Amino acid sequence: MKYNSRRGSLGKYKAIGGWIFVAPALFYFALFSFYPIINAFYTSTLQKDILSLQPPKFIGLENYVYLFRSEDFWKSAEATAVFTLGCFIPLATVSLLLAVFIYSRSKPFQNFLQMAYFSPAILSTVAAAVVWLLVFDPRGLANQWVNFIANTPGIDHKWLALSHMVRFSTVIIYFWKYIGYFTIIYFAGLSNIPRTYYEAAKVDGASSWTQFWSITLPLVKPTIVLVSIIAMIQCMRTFSTQYLFTESGAATEPINVITLNIYRTAMRDRYIGRASAMSIVLFFIILIFSWLQLKVSKTEKISYI
Amino acid sequence: MKRIFVFFVLVLIISGVFMFASENKGEAQKITLLYWTFEDPTLTRLEERFIQEFQNKYPDVTIKRSTYPSGENIEQKVLIAFAVGEGPDIINLEMRASFPYVIYGRLAPIDPEAVGYKSQEEIYNDYLEGTLNVATHEGKLYGLPEQLGSYNLLLNKKYFREAGLDPEKDYPKTWEEMLEVAEKITIREGEIIMRRAFDFRYPQYLISWLPMVQQLGGSFLSKDASRCVINSEAGLRVMQYMAEWGPNGHNFGSPTYVNARKNFNKDDGSIAMCLTGLYQTARLKVENPAFYESREWMFVPYPRFADAVSDNGCNYYSHFFMVNAEKPDYNQKSAWRFIGYMTEHPEEYMAESALIQPRKSLMKSDVFNKYPYADLFIQEIAKSYPVIHHMNALKFEELMKEAIQSVMLTGVDPKEALQRLEQKANEVILGG
Numbered sequence: 001m002k003y004n005s006r007r008g009s010l011g012k013y014k015a016i017g018g019w020i021f022v023a024p025a026l027f028y029f030a031l032f033s034f035y036p037i038i039n040a041f042y043t044s045t046l047q048k049d050i051l052s053l054q055p056p057k058f059i060g061l062e063n064y065v066y067l068f069r070s071e072d073f074w075k076s077a078e079a080t081a082v083f084t085l086g087c088f089i090p091l092a093t094v095s096l097l098l099a100v101f102i103y104s105r106s107k108p109f110q111n112f113l114q115m116a117y118f119s120p121a122i123l124s125t126v127a128a129a130v131v132w133l134l135v136f137d138p139r140g141l142a143n144q145w146v147n148f149i150a151n152t153p154g155i156d157h158k159w160l161a162l163s164h165m166v167r168f169s170t171v172i173i174y175f176w177k178y179i180g181y182f183t184i185i186y187f188a189g190l191s192n193i194p195r196t197y198y199e200a201a202k203v204d205g206a207s208s209w210t211q212f213w214s215i216t217l218p219l220v221k222p223t224i225v226l227v228s229i230i231a232m233i234q235c236m237r238t239f240s241t242q243y244l245f246t247e248s249g250a251a252t253e254p255i256n257v258i259t260l261n262i263y264r265t266a267m268r269d270r271y272i273g274r275a276s277a278m279s280i281v282l283f284f285i286i287l288i289f290s291w292l293q294l295k296v297s298k299t300e301k302i303s304y305i
Numbered sequence: 306m307k308r309i310f311v312f313f314v315l316v317l318i319i320s321g322v323f324m325f326a327s328e329n330k331g332e333a334q335k336i337t338l339l340y341w342t343f344e345d346p347t348l349t350r351l352e353e354r355f356i357q358e359f360q361n362k363y364p365d366v367t368i369k370r371s372t373y374p375s376g377e378n379i380e381q382k383v384l385i386a387f388a389v390g391e392g393p394d395i396i397n398l399e400m401r402a403s404f405p406y407v408i409y410g411r412l413a414p415i416d417p418e419a420v421g422y423k424s425q426e427e428i429y430n431d432y433l434e435g436t437l438n439v440a441t442h443e444g445k446l447y448g449l450p451e452q453l454g455s456y457n458l459l460l461n462k463k464y465f466r467e468a469g470l471d472p473e474k475d476y477p478k479t480w481e482e483m484l485e486v487a488e489k490i491t492i493r494e495g496e497i498i499m500r501r502a503f504d505f506r507y508p509q510y511l512i513s514w515l516p517m518v519q520q521l522g523g524s525f526l527s528k529d530a531s532r533c534v535i536n537s538e539a540g541l542r543v544m545q546y547m548a549e550w551g552p553n554g555h556n557f558g559s560p561t562y563v564n565a566r567k568n569f570n571k572d573d574g575s576i577a578m579c580l581t582g583l584y585q586t587a588r589l590k591v592e593n594p595a596f597y598e599s600r601e602w603m604f605v606p607y608p609r610f611a612d613a614v615s616d617n618g619c620n621y622y623s624h625f626f627m628v629n630a631e632k633p634d635y636n637q638k639s640a641w642r643f644i645g646y647m648t649e650h651p652e653e654y655m656a657e658s659a660l661i662q663p664r665k666s667l668m669k670s671d672v673f674n675k676y677p678y679a680d681l682f683i684q685e686i687a688k689s690y691p692v693i694h695h696m697n698a699l700k701f702e703e704l705m706k707e708a709i710q711s712v713m714l715t716g717v718d719p720k721e722a723l724q725r726l727e728q729k730a731n732e733v734i735l736g737g
Contacts, residue, residue: 050388051409072729138497138562154495160561161552161714247377249507249560251714252707267381269700269733270405272388 037283044277049270056273063277073278075253076261079167080282083242083257084235086171091235092228095179099186100216114187117180125177125240132173132241133248136160160250167254170241178234182227189223190216225297229290236286239263258282337367338640339393341383342451343375343624347587347658352647359646366639376508380699387411392629394640397451400439400623401511404694407442413630414445419638420645436663439694440625448625449648452660455621455686456506456513456580457678458608459569462601464490464500464577472603477503477578479611480517480546487557490577496556503578504558504565505550510705511692512620513580517543519620519690520613525730530695533730536723542610544712544719551713560710572596580607580619583682587659604678606685618685620692655679697733704729 044063048056067073102113120128135141136159147153159169197215206214217224239259246252246260258278266275342352349372356368371393373379380402386392387406396403406412415425422428425446429437432450440448458476465472468490477483483503490502506513515525523539526532552559565579570592583604590597607618626644628637651662652672661682667673668683693701708726711717 049405049409050384051405051411053409053411138559139499143497154493154497156496156552158552158561158714161559163715249562249710251710253711253715264703267384268377268703269697270384 037280040276040279040283043273044280046273046276048273050266050272051270059273063274064281066274067277067281072256073258073261076256076258076278077285079253079255080236080238080257080259082167083170083174083238083255084232086167087174087238088228088231088235090171090175091178091182091231092224094175095182095227096186096220096224098179098183099190100212102183102187103190114180114184117183119180120177121181123177126244128173128177129241129244132169132176133160133244136169160245160248163251163254166245166250169250170238170245170255173241174235174238178231182231185227185230186220186223189220193219221297225293228297229293232289232293233286236282236289335365335367336636336639337369338395338636338643340368340370340395340397340643341379341386341393342370342372342397343379344372345375345584345588345658347584347591348654348660351650351653351657355647355650356643359643362646363639363642366643368643387629390631392631394629394632394636395626395644396629397624397626400625400694401692401698403448403625403627404698405696406627407440407447408696411630412447413628413632413637414447415449416638416641419641420449421649431664431666433663433665433668436623439623439691440627448627449644450662451624451626451648452584452654453621453623453663453686454582454584454661455682455689456509456582456607456619457681457685458503458578458605459566459581459585460578460603460605461569461572461576462603463572464502464574468577476605477608478606480608481611483608484549484555484557487555491557493556496552498556498558498562500574501558501562501565501576503580504562504576505547505560506566506580507560507564507709508702508706510709511698511702512622514543514547514705514709515693516607516617516620516689517546517610519617520610520615522614525693525701526695530734532734533701533727535730536727540723541719544709544723547709548712548719553713553716559713561714570596572601583659583661583676583678585659586677587657604681606681617689620690621686622692700733701730704733 043056045058045060046056047059047062098117102110102117105113138156138158142159143155143157146157147155157165159165193215197219198211201211201215237259238257242255242257242260243263245255259282262275262278262282265271265278340356342348352370356370360366360368373382379398383392383396383398383402392411398406403412415428417423417425417428420428422431428446428449433453436450436453437446440446440450460472460476462472465475470486470489475486477486487502490500491498492500511525518524518535518537518539521539521542523535523537523543525535527534548554550557558565563575565576566581566585568576569579569581569585570589572593586597589602596602609616609618626647628640628644630637632640648662648664651664651667652670654660654662655667655670655672655676659676659679661667661673661679673679692698695701704726708722712719712722
């Protein structure tokens with residue numbers, strides 16, 4: 001009995017200690033994430049012009065009703081979906097292959113490749129988009145390279161003009177920028193797989209392909225889930241590239257993603273209530289898809305020990 | 306004990322009163338005014354000097370001048386600042402963007418005495434007729450103009466001659482001639498344009514595109530501004546013109562190429578004509594003095610359609626110095642004083658930055674009358690319409706951008722694009 005109460009008080013101390021350590025993070029989350037979400041939800045029920053000094057009018061869910069009837073919003077949802085699918089699937093798969101490739105190299109080469117692939121991630125998205133805008137200019141490098149490779153001199157591939165090309169261009173930038181970031185995450189996941197598994201497999205005569213399918217892929221699955229969720233969230237929240245592209249004359253409609261629509265609705269049209277409603281919808285879309293991904297990929301823990 | 310407590314309370318109260326009084330005194334004596342304006346390298350030296358002179362005259366006032374890129378950038382900075390109640394004391398913004406601020410009471414009506422006049426009436430008498438109307442709401446004036454502007458065609462004579470044209474005679478007077486001239490000047494490598502003859506001022510559709518529609522008798526809004534009427538024969542013809550101009554038509558230009566005005570000053574062979582304001586001459590002088598001195602450039606009027614029913618040029622716009630209505634009275638008064646001081650020097654704005662402040666005295670001055678092409682701009686403005694001032698003017702411009710881009714870039718039928726533009730604009734007007 002005495003022992004139990006001691007254990008109880010120790011547990012209590014541990015719990016208090018835990019709370020103390022977690023409190024700053026909880027406070028930070030509550031202030032900078034949870035409060036804005038609640039506030040955005042509240043604002044989404046208002047009809048409010050951000051310049052007006054009049055008290056906002058409570059309109060319930062009217063902003064949501066408007067959105068679901070709005071052709072513009074659905075087009076934005078489509079642009080976001082196309083971008084996300086076009087970007088996060090290649091990101092999640094190619095970065096895994098790259099990580100496996102880097103992992104199989106010698107140590108100095110590994111370090112160099114990691115640094116090389118990661119470097120675009122350090123660059124700000126705005127700076128990256130500005131550089132790529134020059135590449136996609138009709139007289140820029142993109143046309144020159146493609147025309148050189150395909151031997152089609154003088155062809156303008158209209159990187160910023162045609163609907164599918166402008167979408168493709170934004171995907172290229174995002175892919176280029178984040179491929180290294182996800183490669184590094186996979187690399188960390190791969191580093192946790194004991195080398196002995198591969199050695200044992202080699203002794204058993206397993207080919208590289210079999211090793212990849214039977215050892216690497218199952219054991220790196222938690223990292224795959226993590227990367228695919230982060231990549232999907234990043235892609236759904238894409239903004240700067242599309243913003244800079246449309247500011248520079250690219251066709252707006254194909255890349256008018258939800259975040260861009262939110263920004264324009266709030267900052268140009270001044271409808272802060274409607275913009276908040278859009279951000280809440282986007283929040284739930286991201287939440288649902290993240291949950292779905294977790295649910296689908298949830299299987300029993302794999303261990304070869 | 307009780308006495309000591311009372312003594313301490315009294316000391317606290319008295320010191321509090323003194324502190325409050327001295328703070329208030331300090332507020333009245335020393336203030337800092339925030340002045341936000343757009344980036345113009347030719348203006349910085351001039352306005353910094355005005356600030357210094359004003360501060361010498363009023364040592365209790367400090368002015369902090371901040372500049373932002375013109376267009377959407379400064380408009381959004383100002384919007385966010387006002388939305389959170391942190392707007393600057395003075396803004397210099399295009400009236401098209403600042404109209405909602407006036408309607409929502411975020412800007413202060415002018416203080417005639419502080420800007421150096423006896424009455425509001427006297428201010429109107431000092432400026433060219435009608436030029437202050439855009440900043441007048443319900444009988445009150447909300448600012449003084451920093452500039453009155455419009456665009457005309459700026460052309461590079463060398464590229465005309467290289468194409469076998471005489472720039473003095475063969476410059477395009479009509480939009481139909483523009484297509485012919487463009488065919489002669491444009492240099493392509495396959496489909497890729499290496500030299501554009503001309504290209505539109507793409508983001509500025511209300512200023513530079515709508516006048517084409519107006520020349521053919523159309524307009525964007527009905528006379529009572531209650532609905533959009535762009536879906537007209539005039540609108541359709543201009544939309545078709547844009548489709549013809551773009552990469553899927555004659556391939557003379559596109560919004561995806563670098564802004565024509567930006568490249569013009571470089572004289573690098575990439576552009577022969579662009580639409581721009583008189584201010585470009587002052588910037589040209591700074592950015593490429595050799596080209597400026599060569600006089601291989603000239604302004605010619607904004608083209609008309611051959612069968613135009615209205616002889617209007619480009620729509621004219623105005624930038625106004627305005628004051629934040631939420632600032633304390635003393636700040637507002639000082640802000641108006643500073644604006645009054647700056648606008649006392651229209652000749653210097655003209656000489657240094659080629660900005661026209663539409664004061665009658667400037668029109669009579671040698672500086673204005675001898676300034677190259679200043680007369681052309683004033684003549685064109687006299688024939689033209691002011692840019693639309695509406696609560697949703699910027700939204701209208703965005704919708705125009707979407708429609709024109711869809712026609713030029715993604716091959717949408719001009720008729721369909723025009724219908725959608727009108728429908729969307731009407732939804733906006735109805736508060737949708």
